[in-house]
Amino acid sequence: MKTINDFNFKGKKALIRVDFNVPLDADFNVTDDNRIAAAKPTIIKILEDGGSAVLMSHLGRPDGKVNPDLSLKHICNKVSEVLGVKVKFSTESVGPIAEKAVAELKSGEVLLLENLRFHAEEEKGDKNFAEQLSNLGDIYVNDAFGTAHRAHASTTIVAQFFPESKCFGFLLAKEIEAIEKVMRTGEKPVTAILGGAKVSSKITIIENILDKVDHLIIGGGMTYTFVKAKGGKVGNSICEDDKMELALEILDKAKKKGVEVHIPIDVLAADDFNNNANTKVVNSNEIPDGWQGLDAGPKTLEIFKEVILKSKTILWNGPIGVFEMESFAKGTIAIGNFIDEATKNGAFSLVGGGDSVAAVKQFGFEDKVSYVSTGGGAMLESLEGKTLPGIAAILA
Numbered sequence: 271m272k273t274i275n276d277f278n279f280k281g282k283k284a285l286i287r288v289d290f291n292v293p294l295d296a297d298f299n300v301t302d303d304n305r306i307a308a309a310k311p312t313i314i315k316i317l318e319d320g321g322s323a324v325l326m327s328h329l330g331r332p333d334g335k336v337n338p339d340l341s342l343k344h345i346c347n348k349v350s351e352v353l354g355v356k357v358k359f360s361t362e363s364v365g366p367i368a369e370k371a372v373a374e375l376k377s378g379e380v381l382l383l384e385n386l387r388f389h390a391e392e393e394k395g396d397k398n399f400a401e402q403l404s405n406l407g408d409i410y411v412n413d414a415f416g417t418a419h420r421a422h423a424s425t426t427i428v429a430q431f432f433p434e435s436k437c438f439g440f441l442l443a444k445e446i447e448a449i450e451k452v453m454r455t456g457e458k459p460v461t462a463i464l465g466g467a468k469v470s471s472k473i474t475i476i477e478n479i480l481d482k483v484d485h486l487i488i489g490g491g492m493t494y495t496f497v498k499a500k501g502g503k504v505g506n507s508i509c510e511d512d513k514m515e516l517a518l519e520i521l522d523k524a525k526k527k528g529v530e531v532h533i534p535i536d537v538l539a540a541d542d543f544n545n546n547a548n549t550k551v552v553n554s555n556e557i558p559d560g561w562q563g564l565d566a567g568p569k570t571l572e573i574f575k576e577v578i579l580k581s582k583t584i585l586w587n588g589p590i591g592v593f594e595m596e597s598f599a600k601g602t603i604a605i606g607n608f609i610d611e612a613t614k615n616g617a618f619s620l621v622g623g624g625d626s627v628a629a630v631k632q633f634g635f636e637d638k639v640s641y642v643s644t645g646g647g648a649m650l651e652s653l654e655g656k657t658l659p660g661i662a663a664i665l666a
């Protein structure tokens with residue numbers, strides 16, 4: 271796997287795909303600069319080598335049209351501040367204006383190109399557009415995990431114009447390593463904790479992961495499809511009746527593969543989907559009509575704790591309860607604490623995909639786990655076992 275450590279950028283212009291799709295407030299101020307900070311090590315290494323950096327990204331969904339509200343010029347000062355280097359801006363992402371700005375760029379300087387998605391060709395993965403982009407650098411660096419699952423011009427197609435001079439940035443390399451650790455090289459026992467709302471959205475992940483893990487913890491809304499499929503009463507809990515057969519097949523496959531599946535035995539049930547609803551702890555297979563399970567119960571959390579604390583490699587995807595409501599966030603917080611403890615004892619823990627990152631940030635677990643993925647969709651597709659086009663293009 272070629273990373274930027276395999277290149278010396280002295281006198282070279284690096285064309286870097288970053289993910290600067292950051293949130294802006296009504297006055298166009300960046301409200302969260304994590305994504306910019308995440309790309310900093312890559313950019314700084316290139317500058318310290320004596321190279322220059324041409325940064326390209328998308329922002330929002332302009333759908334192929336110029337939209338001043340989504341101009342990357344709004345974030346230029348913030349990028350300068352985070353990098354500690356004055357960043358220049360090109361009002362075009364390809365063509366003569368961009369080419370002139372690149373030609374004038376000196377060693378140690380940084381240029382930010384305008385929003386790639388102002389051109390419809392970007393998301394179409396247009397080869398011509400990718401070739402125009404390739405004129406803007408000597409070495410192509412992909413450091414955008416958040417868009418690595420898209421075969422867009424700047425994330426994938428452009429790589430073919432750099433057959434000998436393309437590589438991963440530090441951030442993308444770290445993401446790949448973290449996934450490898452969970453899926454292939456991690457120390458056993460390996461445990462996956464899968465929560466979230468529905469079996470249907472997690473099914474491909476579950477099927478792929480059964481070959482990699484020793485323990486599978488199921489939580490969140492998915493619980494009730496499994497419980498009902500096994501003959502339990504789930505009251506008004508979220509349940510996909512058409513996925514019950516699939517749930518039984520998963521349990522059967524897991525058994526054959528020697529994977530221990532842990533499904534909640536008790537839950538915190540409520541008489542309404544509401545933070546102020548009446549609640550009681552009940553067995554997960556005896557939920558009364560009119561009540562719904564919204565969080566894991568205390569006996570369940572004890573079992574989950576035991577499994578997590580003996581694990582050496584942990585993957586967490588999806589909240590264990592309706593964490594957005596304080597009354598039903600305890601299970602998700604408890605899981606975060608168990609993973610924190612396991613990590614302190616030497617386990618490797620990866621959190622990623624969809625809502626789990628939001629939960630981890632909300633409860634302050636970000637610095638307590640080994641790695642928090644920067645890509646929602648890209649992470650989910652990796653866990654499904656798919657080869658991401660942006661990664662494959664560098665390896666090709």
Ligand code: AMP
Nearest residue numbers: 466467490491563564588591592624625
């Ligand atoms: P996902 O995007 O599939 O990871 O699902 C995340 C959502 O699942 C969160 O918004 C949670 O509130 C929701 N969720 C977790 N547990 C339950 C539950 N028992 N009933 C309904 N929704 C749940």
